[in-house]
Amino acid sequence: MSMDTVFELSPKKVEYIKFINGKNGPVKTNNIAAGFGVDPSTITKTIVELADEGLLVYVPYHGVSLSVKGKITAEFLIKRHRILALALTHFGFSHEQACLEVSRFESFVSKEAIDQMCRAMGHPNKGICGDITHDDGCLRI
Amino acid sequence: MSMDTVFELSPKKVEYIKFINGKNGPVKTNNIAAGFGVDPSTITKTIVELADEGLLVYVPYHGVSLSVKGKITAEFLIKRHRILALALTHFGFSHEQACLEVSRFESFVSKEAIDQMCRAMGHPNKGICGDITHDDGCLRI
DNA sequence: TTGAAATTTGGACGATATCCAAAATTCTCC
DNA sequence: GGAGAATTTTGGATATCGTCCAAATTTCAA
Incomplete structure (x- = not known):
């Protein structure tokens, strides 16, 4: 995934990343599955992909958290x-x-x-479903 | 395909419908294939689907044209x-x-x-890549 | 009319997203 | 500490979309 395509996540992956971002600490598979009304195995498969892309830290059987890259991505999303x-x-x-x-x-x-x-829009701070923050959304490590 | 979902065409189908709309008379498979740089068999498969959806009139081996519904759809697109x-x-x-x-x-x-x-926007007539027409985009037969 | 060109058919693949059933792991409670 | 319950993962299957290739079909043109 190149710099330019960092944010080219599928719609479902976008939703999952945002969901995980909205939770504190490691998020359990069943939690996400319940949140979207899908089978837990669907979530397992997708989080493995997101972890492979470096967006999630995944500990099998114990849940996922956003990596630094994942957090920055979530903020952009x-x-x-x-x-x-x-x-x-x-x-x-x-x-x-x-x-x-x-x-x-x-x-x-x-x-x-x-x-x-x-x-x-003059870098607005007030969005309609929450505040808008203005980092540049690019990850440099 | 219900009234509400008439325009829920995939990105590729949208491009193909617009392409056919931009040509006069029946459009040949190879013409479309060349336009998008894909294999002709890809086009055949997709136009069969679009014909099944009632958007194209398809005469095998002879080309496709937009149906009335297809023309109205193209105008909306x-x-x-x-x-x-x-x-x-x-x-x-x-x-x-x-x-x-x-x-x-x-x-x-x-x-x-x-x-x-x-x-x-006050029903603008001038778009940036052509004029904008204002029928209501709903098909009534 | 026959060979070339165009088109379609059938089979395959990869990506995405989903389900189910079975296996593996972890947790809980006695 | 162990047994059964709960959770999670694995493996296999399905479906859609868009694509390719090779083979068969059809049309066209000399």
């Missing part, structure tokens, strides 16, 4: 969601409508586009 | 692209940047969202 939803409110969308609509397509929007929109 | 690209220019995107970015995610944006954005 949240910012992306909030910037896009905020942008839609500029077109008269209600908060719910904006959130719902953005969830349909956010996974396919590039970091460059988000940066541009963020800049154009 | 084009409008969606142009409305979204125009919206991005409001955030400082260049025309090329906007077009390119929209092509990443347009397939996942609902008709309702486009209607809302179109309304908010």
Whole structure:
């Protein structure tokens, strides 16, 4: 996964990363599975992939946490969601409508586009489903 | 395919429908295949699916044309692209940047969202890659 | 009419996401 | 500390999407 494609996660992976980010400490497989109404084995398979991509620290049978890279990714995913939803409110969308609509397509929007929109909106701090933070979303180790 | 999901076409199908829309008369398999740099058999398989969905009139070995439903769909797809690209220019995107970015995610944006954005922009007639037409995108037969 | 070109068919693959059943592991309680 | 319960993983299967290749079919053109 190159620098440019770091955030090209599938929609489901995006949701899982955000879910894990919203929990404290290691998250159990059944917890995620229950959160999305899917079989635990589905979660196991996906978290193994996310761990292989370096986004999760996975201890089999004990749960997952975000790696540093995963945390930075999660922060970008949240910012992306909030910037896009905020942008839609500029077109008269209600908060719910904006959130719902953005969830349909956010996974396919590039970091460059988000940066541009963020800049154009003057780096807003208030999103419609939470605050917006402004690190640059790039991982340097 | 219900009324609500008429426009839930995959990204590739969206591209193929737009491509066929841009040609006069029946379009040959090799023409589409060359346009996208894929094997002709890939096109055959996809156009059979689009014909099954009622969007194309397909005469094996002789080419495809848009059905009435396909034409209306194509017009919506084009409008969606142009409305979204125009919206991005409001955030400082260049025309090329906007077009390119929209092509990443347009397939996942609902008709309702486009209607809302179109309304908010005052039903603009000038898009950035062509004019915008304002039928309602619903097929009634 | 016959060989070349175009097209379709059938089979395969990889990626994504899902399920189920069986095996493995961990936990809990006595 | 052990036995049974709960959790998790593994392995296999399915489905969709988009793709390729090789072989068969059909059409076209000289």
